[in-house]
Amino acid sequence: MNLEELLKIESKLSAQKKLILNLIVTANRVNEELAEILKPFDISSQQFNVLRILRGQKGKPANLSTIQERMVNKMSNTTRLVDKLIDKKLCERIVCPANRRKVEITISENGLKLLSEIDPLVESFENSYAGKLSEEELNNLNIKLNELRS
Amino acid sequence: MNLEELLKIESKLSAQKKLILNLIVTANRVNEELAEILKPFDISSQQFNVLRILRGQKGKPANLSTIQERMVNKMSNTTRLVDKLIDKKLCERIVCPANRRKVEITISENGLKLLSEIDPLVESFENSYAGKLSEEELNNLNIKLNELRS
DNA sequence: GAGATTCATTTGTCTAAACAACATTTGTAT
DNA sequence: ATACAAATGTTGTTTAGACAAATGAATCTC
Structure with a gap:
């Protein structure tokens, strides 16, 4: 339509x-x-996004500014977003020993498990949603969107 | 990028x-x-959106469900959104005489004036933002986006 | 025409977002 | 060393959003 x-x-x-x-x-x-x-x-999509960022760290801890920089929608309060994930035992936070201003945030086993449950559902949505267009159309669309953001 | x-x-x-x-x-x-x-x-972008919908009515009053149906982001609480606009004297609300369950919402002179101030700024943003692509690319992009939503 | 049903909107409540102010640690220049 | 500025997070407050329940008005059924 x-x-x-x-x-x-x-x-x-x-x-x-x-x-x-x-x-x-x-x-x-x-x-x-x-x-x-x-x-x-x-789990909210913001929280899901953070979890995926943490997983992308492959064991390396992330600090708040790293997370914020990679979030699809920059929101102001990453502290409290991470708080929620910690409440749900999906990630962990310790004070960085090398620089005590920083925190080190890592995804927990629970978090990884949750992501592995959600992944196929999201992927199947992505494929069916984008499936209305051909691979070539998708590539072209992605290029144009990148250009728009330039 | x-x-x-x-x-x-x-x-x-x-x-x-x-x-x-x-x-x-x-x-x-x-x-x-x-x-x-x-x-x-x-004014928030939601409020701006509602104002433009009201203006689009060309004097004909709108009720809440009409507004909600036309909003770019359906949010649940149109009543309170309209409340804000009324507080700012940008629109008016009366109970529909023909059916007292309904309300009739119209944009005020103030509201129209505000829109006319904002319009050129938004338009210039739209043009500069979309200006990274040619008219033909834009038309194609719009078509693809319509298809995605189908 | 009394009572149930549906419609259109409002209100309540709980959670999240925006924005600013604050606190702590580190780095730097004197 | 000391003082000042910058980096990094956290907390407080105000406003907006999600969702469900409630209200009041119209309509329908018998």
Whole structure:
């Protein structure tokens, strides 16, 4: 369905306006669907994102600024986000011995286990969602999106 | 900058995974920039969105469910969002005389004036942001995004 | 026309986000 | 050494979001 229909917009929008709206609306839907997938596991998409970043460290601990830099949506309060994960025993935090201002955050066994349960569900969503386009179209789309962010 | 660089992801992602991340990251940046533009006017992007919907009614009042249906990000609490706009005297709400369950919400003169101040700023952002791509690329991108949402 | 049902919105509550202020540790220049 | 600035996180506060329950008005059924 095109944007004008979807949002019941009567006037004709410029391609530029449409792009901005399209990006926001499309990403919102994706976020909603991801949240739905994660809900049974009692974890928000932000928390899921942090867990995946921690796993990507491959055992090496991460500090808060590293996590923040890699998060898809930079949010201000990474401390409390990590607090939640610790409450759920999905990760651990110790004060960095070399520099006591820093903290070292690592994913726990529980966290890894949870991710391994969620992974296939998310992947299957990604594939079915993106499956509406061919591999070539996807590559092209990714390139254009990269250009937009430049 | 491509996604892997941006998020410091070492492993190679599938085009499908990349698309999902790209959509989320790109839309987030757009939202941040829009919020930045709106900040001096002391209005959130949700509130701005509602105001534009009301203006689109061309004098015809809108009720809450109409607004909700047209919002780019469906959020649950349109009542309180409209409350904020009323506090700022940007719109008005009366009980619908024909059906007293409904409310009739209209944009005020103030609201129209505010929009007319903000419009050129948003438009100039839209044009400069989307200006990285040609008109043809934009049209193609819009089509693909529509297909993704189908 | 009394009571159930549906509709449209509001309210309550709990959790998360934005933003600023604060605290602690480290680095640097004198 | 000492004082000052920068780096790194944490906490506090205010505002917004999610979701469910509640309210009040209209409609439907018998």
